[in-house]
Amino acid sequence: MDSGQTKRDPVLVARNLKKTYVSGEVRTRALRDVNFTIYEGEFVVILGPSGSGKSTLMNLIGGMDSITEGELFYKDQDIHKFNRRELTRYRRNVVGFVFQFYNLLPSLNCYENVKLSAELVRKPLPVEEVLEKVGLGERHRHFPSQLSGGEQQRVAVARAIVKVPELLLCDEPTGALDTDTSQQILELLQRINKEYRKTVIVISHDDTILQYADRCLTIRDGVLSEEGVG
Numbered sequence: 001m002d003s004g005q006t007k008r009d010p011v012l013v014a015r016n017l018k019k020t021y022v023s024g025e026v027r028t029r030a031l032r033d034v035n036f037t038i039y040e041g042e043f044v045v046i047l048g049p050s051g052s053g054k055s056t057l058m059n060l061i062g063g064m065d066s067i068t069e070g071e072l073f074y075k076d077q078d079i080h081k082f083n084r085r086e087l088t089r090y091r092r093n094v095v096g097f098v099f100q101f102y103n104l105l106p107s108l109n110c111y112e113n114v115k116l117s118a119e120l121v122r123k124p125l126p127v128e129e130v131l132e133k134v135g136l137g138e139r140h141r142h143f144p145s146q147l148s149g150g151e152q153q154r155v156a157v158a159r160a161i162v163k164v165p166e167l168l169l170c171d172e173p174t175g176a177l178d179t180d181t182s183q184q185i186l187e188l189l190q191r192i193n194k195e196y197r198k199t200v201i202v203i204s205h206d207d208t209i210l211q212y213a214d215r216c217l218t219i220r221d222g223v224l225s226e227e228g229v230g
C-alpha cells in the first residue's frame with residue numbers, strides 16, 4: 001500500500017467548541033473553547049488528566065452528545081446541524097468506536113460480535129479477513145469469556161474496522177491492559193492507521209502512548225492545546 005507523503009485534507013474541524021453540562025443548579029463547563037483541525041489519515045492522541053474533558057470531546061466527535069456552542073465539521077458537514085437520521089448515519093458509517101472495557105456482547109462469539117457490526121453498513125470488509133488482521137484468525141468461535149483482555153480488545157478493534165469507518169475513535173483503549181498487551185494493541189491501531197489509511201483518534205491519560213502518534217493534542221480543564229510529536 002502507498003505510504004507516500006501526500007497532501008491531506010481536513011477531516012474534522014472544531015471551532016470555538018463548548019460543552020456545558022447542566023444538572024439542576026450546577027453547570028459544568030467540560031469544554032471551554034476548543035479549536036483543532038485533524039487531517040485525513042492522521043494518528044492523533046488527545047492526552048489529559050482525569051476530568052479534563054477527553055470523553056466529552058470524544059462523545060461530541062462521535063455524534064453521541066449535543067454541542068452547547070460552536071461548530072464541529074466532519075469534512076464539510078456541521079455535525080451540530082445533523083438531524084436525528086443524519087446523526088445515526090454518521091455514527092453508523094463514519095465512526096468506529098473502541099472503548100476501554102471492550103463492550104463485547106458476551107452471548108455472541110468473536111465472529112458474531114464482528115458480524116453484527118458488519119451488518120450495519122453496505123460495504124463491510126469480510127469478517128474473516130478482519131479477524132485475521134487483528135491476529136484472531138483461529139479464535140472465531142470463542143466467546144468473550146474465553147479470551148484475555150487484550151484478545152477481547154482485538155475483537156473490539158475488529159468490530160470497529162469491519163465497517164471501514166473514516167474515523168476510528170478509541171477511548172482509553174489500553175486503560176484495562178498491562179504494559180505489554182497495551183503495546184500490542186497500540187501497534188495494532190498503528191498498523192490499521194497505516195494500512196487502511198483511516199484517521200485514528202485515541203484519548204488517554206498515559207503519555208507513553210505518544211510514541212505511536214503523528215500528533216498530540218493536550219487537554220486540561222476543558223482547554224485544548226497542541227503539542228508536536230517526534
Ligand SMILES: Nc1ncnc2c1ncn2[C@@H]1O[C@H](COP(=O)(O)OP(=O)(O)OP(=O)(O)O)[C@@H](O)[C@H]1O
Pocket residue numbers: 021022023028029030048049050051052053054055056057205
Ligand atoms: N453527563 C455529565 N453530566 C454532568 N457533568 C459531566 C457529565 N459528563 C462529564 N461531566 C463532567 O465534565 C468534566 C469532564 O469530564 P470527562 O468525562 O469529559 O473527563 P475525562 O477527561 O474523560 O475524565 P476521565 O479520564 O476520568 O474519564 C468533569 O468535570 C465531569 O465531572
